[in-house]
Each structure stands twice: as C-alpha cells, then as structure tokens.
Amino acid sequence: MLVTGVARQLGGRFVRRIQHDPEVDRVIAVDAVLPEHHLGGADFIQTDIRQPTIARVLAESGADTVVHMDVTGTPLGSGSRATVKETNVIGTMQLLGACQKSPNVKRLVIKSSTNVYGSAPKDPAVFTETTPPKSLPSGGFAKDTVEVEGYVRGFARRRPDVAVCVLRFANILGPTADTPLASYFSLPVLPTVLGYDPRLQFVHEDDVIEVLRIASHEPARGTLNSGTFNVAGDGVLLLSQCSRRLGRPTVPLLLPAVTWAGSLVRTLGMTDFSPEQIRLLTHGRVVDTVQMRDTLGFRPQYTTAETFADFVRAQDPGLLPPRAVAAAVDRIAALPALSGGRTPTKTPTQSAN
Amino acid sequence: MADAKVIPFDDDRSRGAAVQRPARRRAAGSRRKGGGEQAAAVREPAAAREPAAGRESGVVREVQPLAGRIPAQEDVHVTRENPETGVTQPPHDEAGLEQRVARGLAFLRRRLTGDYEVDDFGYDEELTDQVLMSLLRPVYEKYFRVDVKGIENIPAEGGALIVANHSGTLPLDGLMMQVAVHDRHPANRHLRLLAADLVFVLPVVNELARKLGHTLACAEDAERLLGQGELVGVMPEGFKGIGKPFGERYKLQRFGRGGFVSTALRKGVPIIPCSIVGAEEIYPMIGNAKTLARVLGIPYFPLTPTFPWLGPLGAVPLPTKWTIQFGEPIPTDGYPPEAAEDPMLMFNLTDQVREQIQHTLYKLLVQRRSVFF
Numbered sequence: 001m002l003v004t005g006v007a008r009q010l011g012g013r014f015v016r017r018i019q020h021d022p023e024v025d026r027v028i029a030v031d032a033v034l035p036e037h038h039l040g041g042a043d044f045i046q047t048d049i050r051q052p053t054i055a056r057v058l059a060e061s062g063a064d065t066v067v068h069m070d071v072t073g074t075p076l077g078s079g080s081r082a083t084v085k086e087t088n089v090i091g092t093m094q095l096l097g098a099c100q101k102s103p104n105v106k107r108l109v110i111k112s113s114t115n116v117y118g119s120a121p122k123d124p125a126v127f128t129e130t131t132p133p134k135s136l137p138s139g140g141f142a143k144d145t146v147e148v149e150g151y152v153r154g155f156a157r158r159r160p161d162v163a164v165c166v167l168r169f170a171n172i173l174g175p176t177a178d179t180p181l182a183s184y185f186s187l188p189v190l191p192t193v194l195g196y197d198p199r200l201q202f203v204h205e206d207d208v209i210e211v212l213r214i215a216s217h218e219p220a221r222g223t224l225n226s227g228t229f230n231v232a233g234d235g236v237l238l239l240s241q242c243s244r245r246l247g248r249p250t251v252p253l254l255l256p257a258v259t260w261a262g263s264l265v266r267t268l269g270m271t272d273f274s275p276e277q278i279r280l281l282t283h284g285r286v287v288d289t290v291q292m293r294d295t296l297g298f299r300p301q302y303t304t305a306e307t308f309a310d311f312v313r314a315q316d317p318g319l320l321p322p323r324a325v326a327a328a329v330d331r332i333a334a335l336p337a338l339s340g341g342r343t344p345t346k347t348p349t350q351s352a353n
Numbered sequence: 354m355a356d357a358k359v360i361p362f363d364d365d366r367s368r369g370a371a372v373q374r375p376a377r378r379r380a381a382g383s384r385r386k387g388g389g390e391q392a393a394a395v396r397e398p399a400a401a402r403e404p405a406a407g408r409e410s411g412v413v414r415e416v417q418p419l420a421g422r423i424p425a426q427e428d429v430h431v432t433r434e435n436p437e438t439g440v441t442q443p444p445h446d447e448a449g450l451e452q453r454v455a456r457g458l459a460f461l462r463r464r465l466t467g468d469y470e471v472d473d474f475g476y477d478e479e480l481t482d483q484v485l486m487s488l489l490r491p492v493y494e495k496y497f498r499v500d501v502k503g504i505e506n507i508p509a510e511g512g513a514l515i516v517a518n519h520s521g522t523l524p525l526d527g528l529m530m531q532v533a534v535h536d537r538h539p540a541n542r543h544l545r546l547l548a549a550d551l552v553f554v555l556p557v558v559n560e561l562a563r564k565l566g567h568t569l570a571c572a573e574d575a576e577r578l579l580g581q582g583e584l585v586g587v588m589p590e591g592f593k594g595i596g597k598p599f600g601e602r603y604k605l606q607r608f609g610r611g612g613f614v615s616t617a618l619r620k621g622v623p624i625i626p627c628s629i630v631g632a633e634e635i636y637p638m639i640g641n642a643k644t645l646a647r648v649l650g651i652p653y654f655p656l657t658p659t660f661p662w663l664g665p666l667g668a669v670p671l672p673t674k675w676t677i678q679f680g681e682p683i684p685t686d687g688y689p690p691e692a693a694e695d696p697m698l699m700f701n702l703t704d705q706v707r708e709q710i711q712h713t714l715y716k717l718l719v720q721r722r723s724v725f726f
Contacts, residue, residue, distance in 0.1 A: 121550060121554045122550045122553070124573035124574050125475070125574050126473050126474070128573075193556070194556060195556025195557035195558075196556055197560045197563070197564070199471070199473075199474075199475045199563070235470070236472065236475065237471075238471055238475065241469070241471070242467070245468075255556070284475070286473050305470075323466075325465045326466050329462040329465065330462070333454075333455060333458045
C-alpha cells in the first residue's frame with residue numbers, strides 16, 4: 001500500500017493505524033518533506049509527487065492500493081498557496097499517471113472534500129453526491145478539489161479494473177486537526193458575516209481514519225467501496241452555536257468588510273481565510289450521508305456536535321467560556337430583585353440574536 | 354422529574370388563550386423535547402437561592418422551586434397548577450411570574466451556551482416556538498385577526514403538501530399560514546415553507562428564514578422534507594402572485610411549471626389547497642418602479658398609496674381581516690410511480706389544485722363583509 005501526504009498529522013495517523021490491519025503487508029509512506037511524527041515502521045520515501053519519480057516508486061514497490069491524502073487546503077510549514085495548488089493538481093496528475101502505468105494497482109482512494117459543492121444561497125439545503133453545484137468554486141482549495149476529482153474520473157474511465165473511491169470529507173475537526181476551519185475556530189474573536197448564520201458539518205479525525213481504512217480494503221459483505229461518498233458526522237451546528245459552545249465572541253461584519261479583512265489576514269499570512277472559506281462561513285454547507293451509511297457501510301462514531309465538543313476540549317477556553325456564561329445566568333436568577341417579581345422583558349429579544 | 358410542570362415560555366398569551374384552548378397549551382408543553390432539561394435548569398437557580406427563601410417562608414417545594422416567597426394563601430393556586438388536576442391556571446400571581454422568569458433564564462442560558470439543536474435545514478424549533486412565533490402571534494391574532502377554516506384537512510401526521518395562493522407584496526401570508534397551522538392544528542404541526550432564492554440571498558432574512566424552518570423552493574429540498582414526514586407549504590405563483598398589481602387581486606397567476614405536483618406524486622403525499630383572503634389588500638400595489646427594482650436586483654419595487662411616500666410609516670400594512678381556508682386534500686398515492694413524469698397528468702392535477710383554490714377564494718370573498726372587519 002502506498003500512502004501520500006504522510007507528513008501531515010492525519011496521514012501519519014492513518015499510516016500508523018493501517019499497519020495493524022492483517023490485510024496490509026507493507027506500507028510505503030510518501031511525502032515531499034520529512035514527517036515530524038513517527039510512522040510506526042512504515043517505509044518512508046521522501047519524494048515529491050509532483051515529480052515523475054513517483055512512477056518509479058510505485059513501480060518498484062508494486063503497491064496494489066494507493067491512498068492519496070495529499071489534497072489539502074493549507075501549506076505545510078512555510079509553503080505558499082501556489083505550492084499547495086501544484087501539489088494538489090499536478091501531484092494528483094503525476095500520481096494518476098503512475099497508477100495508470102502500474103498493472104499492480106487495484107484500488108485507489110482519494111481524499112477529497114465537500115468543498116466541491118461550493119456554497120451558494122441558491123443551492124439546495126442538503127447536497128447529495130449527484131447534486132450539481134449551482135456555482136462552481138472559482139478558486140482556491142475548492143477549485144483544486146474539483147479539478148482533482150475531474151482527473152480521477154478520467155482515470156476511472158481509462159482503468160475500469162481499478163476500484164476508485166473518492167471520499168468527500170466535510171470539515172475535519174478533532175484534537176489535532178490542522179484544517180483551515182480549526183485555525184479559524186482558534187482565533188480569539190471570531191469574525192462572522194453580518195446577517196448570516198451558516199450551517200456547518202464536521203467529521204472527526206478518528207472517523208476519517210476509519211473510513212479511509214474501510215475504503216482501502218476489500219469491501220465488506222453487502223457493501224461497495226468504489227464510487228463517490230460524502231463523509232460527515234450526523235447533525236448540523238450553526239456557526240453561532242459553535243461560537244457559543246467554544247466560548248469565543250463573534251464580531252459580525254458586513255460581507256465586503258469580511259472579504260477585505262480576509263485578504264488582509266491572508267497577506268499577513270496569519271491564517272488561511274480564503275474566499276471559499278468566507279463563502280462557507282456565509283452560506284454554510286450540509287451534505288447527505290445516506291450513501292456513506294448504506295453503500296459504504298460506514299457509521300461515524302462521532303456526530304457533528306460530538307466532534308465539535310471533542311475539538312473544544314482540546315482548545316484553550318475562550319473569552320466567554322460557556323460554563324462562566326451559564327453561571328452568570330444562574331447568578332442573575334439568584335438575584336433577590338428578580339425573585340421580587342420583575343419580568344425580564346428583554347430576555348426574548350436578547351436570545352433572538 | 355415527570356411531575357415538574359412545564360409551561361411554555363411564551364405564556365403571555367395564556368392569560369387569554371388558556372381558557373379557550375387549554376388542551377393545546379398543555380400539549381405544547383409536554384411535547385417539547387427539552388421539557389425535562391428545562392425543568393431541571395429551572396430548579397438549579399432555585400437551589401442557589403434556597404437559604405434565603407428558606408429563611409423567609411421555610412418552605413421549598415420540589416415542583417415549584419421558585420415559589421419560596423409566596424404567601425400561604427397563594428399556595429392554592431400552585432397546587433391547582435399541578436398536572437394531576439389537569440387544569441392549567443393562567444399565572445396571575447407572583448409565583449407564576451417567578452416561574453416565567455426562571456424559565457426565561459433557563460432558556461437564555463441554553464441559548465447563550467449554544468446548548469440547542471437545529472436540523473439539517475437549520476430549523477431551530479426551540480427558537481421558533483418560544484421567540485419567533487411569539488413575535489408573529491400578535492400580528493396574527495390582533496392585527497390581521499386571522500380566521501382559520503378547514504384545519505381538519507391537514508393530517509395529524511405524515512407528509513403533506515399545502516399549496517396556497519400568494520399575495521401582498523411582502524410574504525406575510527406565508528408566515529401567517531405557518532402560525533395558523535401551528536396554533537390551530539390539534540397536533541401543533543410545524544409548517545415548513547419553501548421560499549424563493551431571494552430570501553436566502555438577503556442577509557438577516559435568510560438567517561431568520563432558515564431558523565423558522567423555511568428552505569429553498571427546489572424539488573430536492575421539498576422531497577427531502579416530505580420524505581421526513583414534514584408538512585410542506587408552497588406558493589407556486591411565486592413573484593408573479595405576490596407582486597401583482599392591486600387591480601388583479603384574487604386572480605390566481607400561473608402555477609409555475611407544476612413542479613410541486615410531481616414532487617407530491619413522487620412522495621405520494623396529499624396536496625392540500627389553501628386559500629388566503631385578506632393578504633391582497635395589506636399593501637395595495639398601484640405601481641411598480643421597474644427601473645428601481647432592476648437597480649436593486651429585486652423582482653419588483655412596489656408603489657402603494659403610502660409607500661414609499663410616507664417613508665417607513667408607509668411600510669406598515671393595512672389592518673385587513675384575513676381568512677385562511679384549508680381545502681379538501683387531493684390524494685396522490687393512487688398513481689403509478691411513473692405518473693410523476695407524465696406531463697398531461699401533471700397539468701391536470703395542477704389545474705385541479707388551482708381551480709379549487711380560485712373557487713374557494715371567490716366563495717370566501719362573497720362571504721366577506723368588509724375588507725377590514
């Protein structure tokens with residue numbers, strides 16, 4: 001088995017986990033940079049998947065399963081956005097070319113993202129795998145994933161003997177996740193778009209590892225693990241709920257101001273506040289996971305809310321920790337003035353926000 | 354915990370309404386999912402106050418934790434409010450007020466800590482029931498004095514598609530229909546409205562619409578909701594209906610392409626025609642500033658006798674008297690599965706629904722004494 005993108009936390013965890021499976025004889029871990037974490041005895045080969053050498057690596061290893069995890073939104077370390085895009089798109093093209101030449105490859109798993117659906121007010125509330133997006137993502141990581149999926153579809157047509165599984169992950173969160181959304185949620189004050197409360201869906205990193213495992217093995221009885229699947233935890237959280245559970249205050253800004261602030265922050269290189277990120281935080285995105293349950297036979301261990309709770313536990317407490325807020329409300333309840341019978345008329349309006 | 358009495362937060366109304374509809378109020382209280390936790394949260398603040406309250410009256414009861422200070426004479430009320438007696442007393446006294454304060458704070462606490470749930474469409478049932486509905490209800494009861502007929506035509510459970518006429522420049526008719534279904538239906542059903550895409554483009558409006566349970570008018574969303582057994586409301590006239598001039602009032606416009614019929618056919622749910630009288634006259638649209646509308650990117654810019662001449666004051670709707678009549682359901686489950694693809698059948702059914710709504714509209718208009726009473 002060949003795994004790309006192992007220098008990232010998620011790739012590293014997957015490589016460590018997959019070696020415990022009896023079906024796996026040998027794991028070849030590939031990345032352009034040396035991982036900081038250990039890979040649990042996997043053979044690490046430092047190669048850039050943008051270079052044709054990946055074809056030689058694949059041919060020499062004789063891998064029958066390729067798990068492509070090097071499709072990511074954020075640069076590792078001090079890379080630029082251009083490098084990320086090249087790794088995503090050119091890297092995928094090189095890897096697919098290598099797979100096409102290799103007669104051994106029987107299975108290909110691609111880590112994609114629900115970003116392919118874009119995020120627009122005119123979209124249906126819930127995306128299924130077949131929903132065509134109303135507005136194609138114009139740039140950034142979302143466009144990368146659309147292009148990657150396009151190449152993968154072409155590959156699947158040319159090599160019908162290879163089982164291709166595209167996993168569209170919702171926003172990955174967890175104690176160690178280093179996704180753009182995780183860095184957004186670790187801001188001390190969350191900038192939001194005034195007048196919009198997007199619906200968000202999360203998937204826990206443990207579930208990501210698990211579903212990648214299911215996809216990279218022979219399918220279990222009664223399931224099928226080739227095709228395209230949305231992967232997300234059950235349920236939905238609104239951004240306002242997230243900020244309250246996280247205990248971080250929000251600063252609602254007008255949409256143009258957010259776009260401007262986003263580009264400023266991006267220029268300063270503090271966090272990846274890309275346009276598609278802003279679109280997500282404006283209109284939100286929810287996907288349907290019936291295919292994942294029924295066809296792939298995967299049941300996530302964490303719901304969206306549990307994933308977020310797990311993420312919150314690993315974060316520093318915010319400026320307004322929910323517990324302190326709850327205690328403050330309780331203190332108001334304990335005020336003798338209130339028990340004297342004054343109606344808090346402002347209560348309903350306050351909570352409407 | 355089961356004996357803890359939970360009265361909905363929006364109890365302002367219950368002073369007048371509890372007498373007429375005690376069953377409904379109770380049902381709402383017991384149906385509420387968070388009922389248990391709510392009561393639990395109510396008790397917590399009381400625990401903090403316990404020493405003070407105990408000093409004064411020496412009595413801290415389980416069921417009425419916040420009633421520690423009330424005079425003994427009012428205990429009668431409290432016991433009468435016990436669920437075992439089955440009578441909900443309007444909370445006239447201090448105890449009731451305190452209880453409301455406590456409930457309000459428990460609600461506030463849950464909202465501020467994010468401890469509530471929304472569904473996949475962003476529908477926030479708690480917020481809708483306790484805040485947004487309470488804001489709409491005075492408009493519904495006092496301002497438009499909505500008369501509801503034929504509520505028994507809405508099934509107590511399972512999916513159904515309510516098809517209504519659309520009018521009034523601003524989509525107040527949809528909101529009033531939502532309140533009507535929720536308040537008048539014995540099962541307090543929630544109506545999930547399908548709204549135009551413009552609603553989801555506008556800031557603030559889209560947020561409120563999602564929280565009220567509305568979603569985009571598209572076949573995918575409608576089918577998903579009907580598949581979940583929800584009651585879905587649609588106004589197929591769309592902008593043609595809501596933005597028509599005053600002279601054409603109560604003349605139904607074309608019903609889109611009849612997509613709602615094929616959706617209902619695919620899901621085998623009944624279609625319930627609904628006629629709304631009164632909404633046409635709230636903003637008599639005598640003109641349409643088309644150029645301004647194009648500049649603003651909206652389908653029409655209404656000119657009424659008062660708007661925009663009187664500024665924001667002109668945007669106050671006229672206090673017309675409304676009637677909402679739900680008609681006989683049209684079953685769709687008798688058709689074969691391929692019927693949804695049959696254009697002839699679709700047009701026939703669309704016409705049938707349209708005719709029925711138009712007919713009922715005329716009948717209601719004949720019966721109406723005056724626009725305002």
